[in-house]
Amino acid sequence: MKIGFIGVGNMAKSIIAGWLAKKTFRPEDILVHSAHRNNYEKYAKETGVTACDSNTVLAQEADIILLAVKPFVLASIIDEISDVMNENKLIISMASGVSLAEIESQFKDKKIPIIRIMPNVNVEINEGMTAFVRNSSVTDIAYEQAKSLFDSLGRTLEIPEKDFSIFVALAGSSPAYIYYFIDAMARSGVKYGLTKKQATEISAQAVLGSAQKVLATTKSPMDMVDDVCSPGGTTIAGLLAMEEAGFMTAVVKGIDATVLKDQATH
Numbered sequence: 369m370k371i372g373f374i375g376v377g378n379m380a381k382s383i384i385a386g387w388l389a390k391k392t393f394r395p396e397d398i399l400v401h402s403a404h405r406n407n408y409e410k411y412a413k414e415t416g417v418t419a420c421d422s423n424t425v426l427a428q429e430a431d432i433i434l435l436a437v438k439p440f441v442l443a444s445i446i447d448e449i450s451d452v453m454n455e456n457k458l459i460i461s462m463a464s465g466v467s468l469a470e471i472e473s474q475f476k477d478k479k480i481p482i483i484r485i486m487p488n489v490n491v492e493i494n495e496g497m498t499a500f501v502r503n504s505s506v507t508d509i510a511y512e513q514a515k516s517l518f519d520s521l522g523r524t525l526e527i528p529e530k531d532f533s534i535f536v537a538l539a540g541s542s543p544a545y546i547y548y549f550i551d552a553m554a555r556s557g558v559k560y561g562l563t564k565k566q567a568t569e570i571s572a573q574a575v576l577g578s579a580q581k582v583l584a585t586t587k588s589p590m591d592m593v594d595d596v597c598s599p600g601g602t603t604i605a606g607l608l609a610m611e612e613a614g615f616m617t618a619v620v621k622g623i624d625a626t627v628l629k630d631q632a633t634h
């Protein structure tokens with residue numbers, strides 16, 4: 369089976385790295401094409417994946433075509449590849465805010481199997497979180513096969529399409545927010561004399577361990593907060609100061625803005 373990426377930016381490279389690490393595909397069975405020949409040809413040489421001369425050639429040769437371009441170029445790409453598409457090929461779109469119905473309508477009368485996903489960059493280290501939804505032309509077999517490809521990249525979840533905007537906020541975009549939190553912690557460490565490297569390692573390991581503990585327990589995160597806050601201790605002092613600065617409100621406002629932006633793409 370050959371899988372082709374139209375667009376070889378941050379997200380495509382993260383997915384490809386995850387699959388190459390897990391040997392899900394042989395490098396030569398991964399096809400790539402993007403707007404910048406120098407970039408994708410160099411990338412193909414470095415990784416062993418196959419560079420295609422055009423989006424159309426890629427769509428002709430691949431069984432699964434992953435659309436890994438920014439949402440605003442999706443329509444022109446579908447226009448380009450539509451003639452070589454048929455019901456035996458599968459489209460997977462990761463464009464935020466672009467619905468299955470919008471993609472279907474761009475293929476006009478053709479009944480193309482389409483899966484919409486929302487991955488995150490952590491697929492690169494096989495710790496991703498990817499949402500799935502499909503149109504009615506995708507068979508159960510094709511769907512399970514596509515899902516299993518992403519199972520090798522971390523966790524997957526089938527959700528109704530209406531929930532994609534909140535999923536973007538909580539998983540697609542949130543790595544940026546969590547990196548930002550880690551950086552803020554690390555800067556505080558630097559303020560108190562640690563090197564940035566030390567402080568970043570300490571902060572990132574604290575986030576990693578905390579996330580693993582949340583996933584491993586049935587306790588609510590808030591109960592876990594209480595477990596760390598000793599009466600009259602350091603943690604409650606820090607937590608209350610963070611709340612005074614609007615920690616919870618800042619996070620919720622950030623998620624609201626992400627959801628609104630995703631919805632505005634429709």
Ligand SMILES: NC(=O)C1=CN([C@@H]2O[C@H](COP(=O)(O)OP(=O)(O)OC[C@H]3O[C@@H](n4cnc5c(N)ncnc54)[C@H](O)[C@@H]3O)[C@@H](O)[C@H]2O)C=CC1
Pocket residue numbers: 374375376377378379380401402403404423435436437438439441445462463464486487488489540541
């Ligand atoms: N970056 C992220 O963390 C995530 C991104 N996404 C989605 O993935 C998609 C790609 O995002 P990024 O990889 O971050 O973007 P990017 O800007 O890093 O990459 C976009 C790629 O599209 C290529 N491209 C542009 N016009 C083209 C054309 N006409 N034909 C072929 N290739 C073309 C560019 O050359 C580039 O390789 C977006 O729709 C985004 O919403 C989804 C989840 C997470």
Ligand SMILES: O=C(O)[C@@H]1CCC=N1
Pocket residue numbers: 464536540541
């Ligand atoms: O910022 C964006 O629009 C994309 C979608 C999710 C992560 N990056």
